[in-house]
Amino acid sequence: MLTLTLKELTTVPLEAEALCPDMLAGLSLEAIRALPVLLGKRSLRLDDFFSIEGEGGEDIEIRGDLVKVKWIGRGMTRGRIRVVGNAGMHLGAYMKGGSIEVTGNATDWVGGEMSGGSIHIAGNAGGQLGCAYRGSMSGMSGGTILVEGSAGIELGMRMKRGLIAVRGPVRDFAGLQMKGGTIVLMSGAELRTGAWMIRGTIISMKPLRLLPTFSHACDYNPMFLGVYSKHLAKLGFSIPHDVHDGTYRRYTGDAAVPGKGELLVWQPR
Amino acid sequence: MLRIRNGKVYDPAHNVNGEVRDVCIADGKIVADVDASARTIDATGMIVFPGGVDVHTHIGGAALNFARGLIPEQHRKATPIFHSPERRAGIIGTTPTTFATGYVYAGMGWTTANEAAVPVLSAKHTHEELHDTPIIDKTCCVLMANNELVLDLLENDEHERAKEVVAWYVWAAKAYGIKAVNPGGVAGWKWGKDCKGLSDVVPGYKKVTPSKIVAALAQIADDLKLPHPVHLHCNNLGAPGNASTTIETMKVLEGRRAHLAHLQYHAYGGDDWFTMRSAAVEIAEHFNANPNLTCDAGAVLFGNTVTVTADGPWQHLLYQLTGRKWGNLDVENETGCGVVPYVYKEKNVVNAVQWAVGLELLLLITDPWRICLTTDHPNGATFWRYPEIVQLLMSFEFRKEQLKQFPDSTLSRMVLPELTREYTLGEIATITSAGPARTLGLTQKGHLGVGADADIAIYNESTDVAKMFAHPRYVLKGGEVIVEEGELRKSGLGRQFAVKPQYDESIEDYLRPLFQQHYTMSFENYPVSCERVHGLEVQPCNYCGTPHR
Numbered sequence: 050m051l052t053l054t055l056k057e058l059t060t061v062p063l064e065a066e067a068l069c070p071d072m073l074a075g076l077s078l079e080a081i082r083a084l085p086v087l088l089g090k091r092s093l094r095l096d097d098f099f100s101i102e103g104e105g106g107e108d109i110e111i112r113g114d115l116v117k118v119k120w121i122g123r124g125m126t127r128g129r130i131r132v133v134g135n136a137g138m139h140l141g142a143y144m145k146g147g148s149i150e151v152t153g154n155a156t157d158w159v160g161g162e163m164s165g166g167s168i169h170i171a172g173n174a175g176g177q178l179g180c181a182y183r184g185s186m187s188g189m190s191g192g193t194i195l196v197e198g199s200a201g202i203e204l205g206m207r208m209k210r211g212l213i214a215v216r217g218p219v220r221d222f223a224g225l226q227m228k229g230g231t232i233v234l235m236s237g238a239e240l241r242t243g244a245w246m247i248r249g250t251i252i253s254m255k256p257l258r259l260l261p262t263f264s265h266a267c268d269y270n271p272m273f274l275g276v277y278s279k280h281l282a283k284l285g286f287s288i289p290h291d292v293h294d295g296t297y298r299r300y301t302g303d304a305a306v307p308g309k310g311e312l313l314v315w316q317p318r
Numbered sequence: 319m320l321r322i323r324n325g326k327v328y329d330p331a332h333n334v335n336g337e338v339r340d341v342c343i344a345d346g347k348i349v350a351d352v353d354a355s356a357r358t359i360d361a362t363g364m365i366v367f368p369g370g371v372d373v374h375t376h377i378g379g380a381a382l383n384f385a386r387g388l389i390p391e392q393h394r395k396a397t398p399i400f401h402s403p404e405r406r407a408g409i410i411g412t413t414p415t416t417f418a419t420g421y422v423y424a425g426m427g428w429t430t431a432n433e434a435a436v437p438v439l440s441a442k443h444t445h446e447e448l449h450d451t452p453i454i455d456k457t458c459c460v461l462m463a464n465n466e467l468v469l470d471l472l473e474n475d476e477h478e479r480a481k482e483v484v485a486w487y488v489w490a491a492k493a494y495g496i497k498a499v500n501p502g503g504v505a506g507w508k509w510g511k512d513c514k515g516l517s518d519v520v521p522g523y524k525k526v527t528p529s530k531i532v533a534a535l536a537q538i539a540d541d542l543k544l545p546h547p548v549h550l551h552c553n554n555l556g557a558p559g560n561a562s563t564t565i566e567t568m569k570v571l572e573g574r575r576a577h578l579a580h581l582q583y584h585a586y587g588g589d590d591w592f593t594m595r596s597a598a599v600e601i602a603e604h605f606n607a608n609p610n611l612t613c614d615a616g617a618v619l620f621g622n623t624v625t626v627t628a629d630g631p632w633q634h635l636l637y638q639l640t641g642r643k644w645g646n647l648d649v650e651n652e653t654g655c656g657v658v659p660y661v662y663k664e665k666n667v668v669n670a671v672q673w674a675v676g677l678e679l680l681l682l683i684t685d686p687w688r689i690c691l692t693t694d695h696p697n698g699a700t701f702w703r704y705p706e707i708v709q710l711l712m713s714f715e716f717r718k719e720q721l722k723q724f725p726d727s728t729l730s731r732m733v734l735p736e737l738t739r740e741y742t743l744g745e746i747a748t749i750t751s752a753g754p755a756r757t758l759g760l761t762q763k764g765h766l767g768v769g770a771d772a773d774i775a776i777y778n779e780s781t782d783v784a785k786m787f788a789h790p791r792y793v794l795k796g797g798e799v800i801v802e803e804g805e806l807r808k809s810g811l812g813r814q815f816a817v818k819p820q821y822d823e824s825i826e827d828y829l830r831p832l833f834q835q836h837y838t839m840s841f842e843n844y845p846v847s848c849e850r851v852h853g854l855e856v857q858p859c860n861y862c863g864t865p866h867r
Contacts, residue, residue: 184390 051081051106053099055113055134061089062137063098068121070107070128070147081105107147116156122149125166138175141168144192157201160194163211167193176201176220179213187228189213195284205232208249214286224251227310231277233286246303246310254288254315263302263312270296271313294318319344319352320797325361325776328747329368330687331756331765335744341366343772346797350768359799361776364791367747368764369429369773373690373754374549374579374614375701376626377419377433377456378447380440381647381655385626385696386413388645389659392622404809412623412696420452421809422702424800427775427790430755430763433458434497434549434579434694435628437649439839441491441846448814449852453795455771457758457815459549460491461628463498463531464505466651467832472534473526479828481538485821486829488542490845492816492854494758495546496539497579499628500553501531504654512631514554516566528553529570536574542819543859545759547575547612555580555632558588561597565604573610575861577757580616580694581605582676588731594668595731596675602682612757613683614692617676617707619699620662620669626696630654651836662699667728672698674732677710677717681737686748690757704750705787711741712783746787759861760815772797813853820859 051073066072067084076084082096095101099111107128115121116135124143132140135153142161154172160179174196179189180203188207199217206225214233223238227246234242237255244260252274274290274297281288289295295317302310320343326336342352376382386393389412396411399418408418423431431451436444436458448456462468462484471480484496502520503513509521516529532550539548552567554560564584578584587597605611627633630646633656637644645657662669676698683689691708695701710717714737721735729735741749755764762771776792793801800808826841833841848854 182394184394186391 050108050110051101051103053095053101053109053111055099055111055115055118058114059088059098059117062117062119063088064119065095065098066120066123067095068109068111068118068130069123069125070109070130071125073105073109074107074128076105078104114153116154122147125149135172136170141166144168154198160189160192162187163189163194164191168195170194170196170198173198173217174200174215176203177206178204178215179208179211180205181207189230193284195286199236204238205230208232214281214284216286224249224310227251233281233288235286235288243310243312244303245306245308247306247308248310250311250313252288252297252313252315257312257314259300259312260303260305262304263300264304266299266301266311268296268298268316271299274313289315289317319356320772320794320799321352321356321358322361322366322774322776323358325364325366326779327366327766328744329766330744330748330752331368332767334766335742336365341766341774343774343794343797346772348766348768348770348772359776359792361792363779364776365743365779366766367427367775367777368751368755368766368770369775369793369795370423370427370704370750371690371754371758371760371764372423372428372431372692372695372701373577373757374434374616374692375431375695376435376697377414377431377451377695378416379433379436379444380649381435381626381628381657382413383443383447384645384647384655385624385657386415388643388657389413389624392624392659404807410702412700414700416447416450417452420454420812421806424453424793424795425790425806426702426705426788427777427793427801428454428701428704428750429773429775429793429795430455430457430758430760432456432494432758435459435461435499436491436493436497437461437628437652438487438491438844439649439652441493442850445492445814445846445851449811451812452809453800453812455763455773455812455815457494457546457760458491459495459497459546460488460493461499461653462487462496462535463501464503464628464653466505466836467829469502469505469520469523469526469531472530473523477534477537479825480534481541482821482825483829484535484538485542485819486825488544489816489818489821492814492846492848492851494815494817494857495544495549496535497549497551498532498535499551499653500555500632501528501535502526503528503553504628504630507630507634507654508648514557514563516553516563516570529566532567532570532576533572533574536571536576540574540861543861544817544819545857545859545861546757547577549577549579551579551627551629552584555583555627555629556586556636558586558590558594560584560586561601564601568604568608568611571608571610573608575610576612578605578611578613580692580697581613581679581689582616582618582672582698583694585675585679586671591668594671596671596678596733598675598678598682599733602679605688606684609688612688612690612753613679614690614694614754615676615680615707616692616694616698617680618662618669618672619693619703619706620664620673621699621703622659622661623696623699624657624659626655626657628653628655630656632656633658636660650838664723667731670724670728671731674734677707678732678734678737680707680711680741680749681734681739686741686745687753687756689749690754691749702788705784708741708746708750708787709784712746714738714740760857811853813855814851815855815857816851817857817859
């Protein structure tokens with residue numbers, strides 16, 4: 050295992066695309082130390098900022114308050130990154146495979162346009178989780194993002210496939226312009242959930258303040274949730290599905306687009 | 319001074335077809351001989367072409383800029399060009415940035431381009447952008463067929479005055495030719511309507527019809543002795559069964575000169591999207607029989623692109639078909655404009671037919687001098703994909719390979735599988751350079767005779783034609799070596815060609831009050847001044863009734 054420890058918090062963000070198993074695997078410790086990172090516009094060595102131990106491989110542990118370190122795990126296809134502390138912006142952006150685990154908080158743009166792999170955040174996440182980058186037609190197209198704490202605005206904006214599950218509260222515009230995939234909100238969300246959504250599923254365990262362009266379709270217990278809840282339970286997110294416990298209230302929308310997305314809001318008996 | 323030694327030269331204008339000979343250059347022009355002290359490029363094993371001429375492309379101006387703004391999702395995936403001492407930064411992609419446009423055209427051996435649609439109102443902007451499009455020489459065509467001041471005159475049968483007004487507009491825009499887009503249809507679009515048939519009365523008028531506009535503008539171009547004939551985008555573009563409209567347009571022209579732009583989009587049979595098929599055979603037959611006409615292919619290649627045209631009503635229809643984005647511009651009383659991002663898909667029957675029709679026309683039109691290679695950039699595909707079309711034209715086997723992906727139900731709508739013609743290198747030089755130069759009336763371009771501009775592309779001869787034509791070994795522009803050993807080494811400014819047709823200055827007294835009434839811009843601020851057109855060269859209006867042969 051390779052262990053990197055941040056020496057000190059920089060004032061300017063550090064762009065460290067090198068912190069990715071695909072980049073580090075097979076390199077000698079010396080080569081890893083010399084990898085370039087960008088501090089502002091200056092290109093510097095990785096070991097100017099991190100003390101690096103262990104041996105190069107697909108298993109990486111990064112320690113310290115990495116809140117200013119951007120692009121950790123960018124485009125990774127394999128291996129494992131464990132961040133002991135907080136992570137900076139664009140964590141796991143464009144990732145295709147492998148896993149990222151954060152013991153602290155993460156900030157904005159976690160898993161931007163990712164297409165596979167999994168990200169687990171033990172603390173809170175920022176906004177634009179699994180989002181499309183500005184100007185892009187589609188966001189996350191596969192993979193899993195799990196957040197134990199809260200999440201910010203525009204969660205899963207334009208996502209096409211994949212799963213985002215958040216245990217804590219979520220802010221405005223969750224599932225904005227969503228095109229597919231699944232969002233699970235264990236503690237509900239603030240305003241305008243599912244605005245402009247075309248397809249996809251948002252499941253909320255708490256009542257939502259809905260847009261007027263969502264219409265009530267029915268109350269039922271969807272068959273697929275029986276299967277899906279088992280998958281979610283394995284990931285640590287248990288959602289009820291038994292008819293004795295209650296029903297899901299299904300809303301369709303967003304009629305403003307018009308879209309055929311679904312919002313499933315749990316109604317305990 | 320420079321000598322290109324021992325290259326296999328293709329110069330269709332002088333019937334030179336693969337002869338090994340030297341080409342000599344002095345002071346930016348081709349000369350008969352240079353002395354021994356001149357620099358020599360050893361072109362042994364290479365082929366020498368006159369620099370490519372694009373007769374119909376959209377590389378600058380308000381509409382293209384609008385398209386650039388509308389498709390950030392394509393730009394972010396586009397190939398970047400990084401800043402270097404010789405080069406400005408930019409991106410390539412479907413709508414390359416201005417500087418990138420010049421680098422990419424020159425980088426594949428094309429040295430002249432005709433920006434095909436410029437409203438006078440945004441001509442200043444267009445010329446600024448063309449100035450920032452380095453290396454290549456540029457011309458542009460001014461949109462006239464939906465200009466309400468012109469239509470008003472045609473309504474009252476004031477043909478003589480219409481001619482004066484058009485001539486004034488051409489010089490006001492510092493344009494090189496007259497463009498007609500969906501004559502009458504775009505004016506009708508301002509009423510939410512269109513003119514699909516040639517005898518439809520233009521909405522808002524009592525007598526003017528598309529056929530009247532087409533005939534009038536073709537006549538005006540001839541009367542003004544413009545070097546390039548009216549550049550005509552026919553009515554009913556893109557619609558199934560539109561071949562009949564196109565054939566009718568050829569008849570309306572009655573032997574007058576015209577250049578039919580992106581003919582592929584005007585050569586469909588069938589009655590609706592479900593029965594749409596290729597009508598390339600009928601179109602080619604009529605076209606072959608009308609020596610007054612030239613055309614460009616407007617070929618389609620599969621992939622992502624963005625469609626940009628002054629044809630507002632068609633773009634609205636296309637938007638309804640795609641359901642994605644749509645941009646619509648209104649250019650006061652001059653024209654309209656629509657922008658719709660589009661993906662041509664192999665699995666879409668209509669797109670497959672469009673792909674086939676472009677190639678069919680190129681193969682069925684017998685005289686390579688009268689059809690130019692274009693994709694109507696960026697509408698059918700981006701211009702940097704031309705080598706892919708060359709490959710399709712030069713190899714029947716390659717086409718057969720490509721056709722394998724389509725089911726029989728799609729193949730039955732095209733004639734492409736039956737066409738065995740293969741282009742020779744000489745014919746490729748004709749459709750990419752000699753022909754378009756002659757169509758544009760640019761006598762100094764498209765050939766390697768003494769006195770021609772020394773715009774030359776030198777390719778390493780190879781059987782992989784797509785690769786060969788995408789990466790020339792050397793490119794010379796005006797005698798300067800721009801590309802050397804496959805790398806862009808230099809970047810100078812190109813020139814802009816315009817014409818000043820004869821008109822009576824007193825026409826301004828007629829126009830001035832109309833401007834105060836109808837335009838948001840004052841008359842004095844309207845024309846593009848010569849100082850604003852960088853590298854302006856005024857070409858003579860001396861068309862004399864015979865093609866420039």
